[in-house]
Amino acid sequence: MQEATTHFATEDGQKYLTQLCKHFAHKVDVEQEGPRAELRFSCGTGYLHATSEGLSIRARSPDDANLADTKSVIESHLLRFAFREEPDPLAWQPAG
Structure with missing residues (x-):
């Protein structure tokens, strides 16, 4: 398995997590429990x-x-939902 991590600095982390979960739940399996969520796409899991x-x-x-x-x-x-923050592309790092 391959893994990568990133962090999006914002005061609205919970808001974006909830928004992503609601959006993706129409298409893929989503589990959300409080401040944590799992998004299961055909290509991998977030x-x-x-x-x-x-x-x-x-x-x-x-x-x-x-x-x-x-x-x-x-x-x-995420970047589309957070457009008001004028975000830069995320800086992904290999996990490990």
Whole structure:
């Protein structure tokens, strides 16, 4: 399995976590419990954790190509929802 992590600094981490979960729940399996969520895409799984400092994200997929897709779908939606913050692209790091 391949994994990558990133952090989106914001005061609205919980808001974005909830918004992502509601959006993706129409298309994929989503589990949300408080400040944590799991998004199960066909290409991989996203693990979200909201804190007062922002939204931490871990993407996990079986290979590099699927990991790139998983990261892309999460990032594109988050940046679209957070447009008022004029966010930069996320800085993903290999997990480990």
